[in-house]
Amino acid sequence: MTETTTAIGYRENLPVTDENCLITENVPLPTCGEHDLLVRVEAVSVNPVDVKLRTNAAPDGLRVLGFDAAGTVTAVGSAVSTYKIGDEVFYAGVVDRPGTNQRLHVVDERIVGRKPATVSFADAASLPLTAITAWESLFDRLALTENSTGTLLVVGATGGVGSVMLQLAEALLPNVAVVATASTPEGREWVRELGAEHTVNHRGDLAAEVARIAPGGVDWMFTAHSEGQIPMYAEVVAPFGHIVAIDDGPRDVEPLKNKSITWHWELMFTRPLYGTPDMDRQRALLDRVSQLVDDGIVRPTTARTLTPISAATLRQAHEAVETGRTTGKIVLHGWG
Structure with a gap:
């Protein structure tokens, strides 16, 4: 039997007022490529790009959104050299792979930073993108x-x-x-x-x-x-x-x-989309930001927290972001 994980995405471009604009499904468990990490997602946040894609981009099946995550590494690819199982990380993903709105998510280690030790998963998820x-x-x-x-x-x-x-x-x-x-x-x-x-x-x-x-x-x-x-x-x-x-x-x-x-x-997805030679600079800058957070110099920008991570709470976040008047970030954490 194929292992699965919970994912939240869309199959139709529907307005946020439609309860089916975001839906929950079980999807095959992601497998790691050689440079990939499998991350147990503890928290995510919503960005304007999520709204833009949900309303305009063809889903081609179930399209899983989400470009911010904080979580724990549960498996690593054969060429991974930076992280090990149990490490806590934060990152922003990329537009040409399934998003972070799923319990288990695969991401290239070269665009992943070490989660700030002094803040929660929820606050860490406010920062990467x-x-x-x-x-x-x-x-x-x-x-x-x-x-x-x-x-x-x-x-x-x-x-x-x-x-x-x-x-x-x-x-x-x-x-x-x-x-x-x-x-x-x-x-x-x-x-x-x-x-x-x-x-x-x-x-x-x-x-x-x-x-x-x-x-x-x-x-x-x-x-x-x-x-x-x-x-x-x-x-x-x-x-x-x-x-x-x-x-x-x-x-x-x-x-x-x-x-x-x-x-x-400026498009922060350019490096991972094109696999540029300096792609791992995103990991380095996230590590620098993580240190600035731990040093008390940069603070998370969480303005509102919703729980659990679900289709319903993600719809709430999308609705707020669509107004264009949010201050800081809307973060979701925990799975129901």
Whole structure:
């Protein structure tokens, strides 16, 4: 008899209000490739990419979502050299393999970090995808270093990626002034607690508010919401500045040309999708983030916790994320 494990996914692109938009099924137990770990998933979190795929991507059978997990290694592939059975890990997976919303999940060891020892599985699961995205945006795409000086504008600062980015900038970029967008008193308090020196309201006249802080324009910008915003970005970014975007973004960046502004895309799945030679840098950066957490420098960004991990609780999380107004991360832990 084939061994199975519980998985939660979708077979149809249905609205979140439909109770069948996410369903529970038993699926064959995953088997490890040579570089793989089999992980008993203890906690997961929900990201905008989960919502995007559930509503738009053809399922081709049961498509299991989930890109954040924390759990315990239960088996290892023949070429695994970093982990052993019993190790506690956290990671973000990849889009071309089944997701983390299952009791037992297979993942390549080269994109897996050691879980921070000082926090719960639930809090650890709030971090991987957003930490990788924030790290790669700051240090790989924008090429910032501890010696960088200037001003960074973070658009979407109260979201998952922004919440980690503010902390990384505070800890590792001492000479970079951070301006964070937030439209509510709670949001402004959140981003200041995470290290932002200045706040601006992205629902108001953002260009005017940024100009009062950085009259010559900001040197770097991170954005999670770039569609339709390029003319304004051309106004608020300084000549020879850099913008990094994580959404699907614009198709026309011509307004940036006069200032020679550089546009970067960031997709944290690129390394594992293409098996790049530096793929294990994701493991290294997750280990660095784990140490920053254990040192009390970076904190998990859990804003809401649901239990157990089920189709019903995942629907609740998807519904909240779909509003686009969540602060921090929604985490689920334990299996019913």
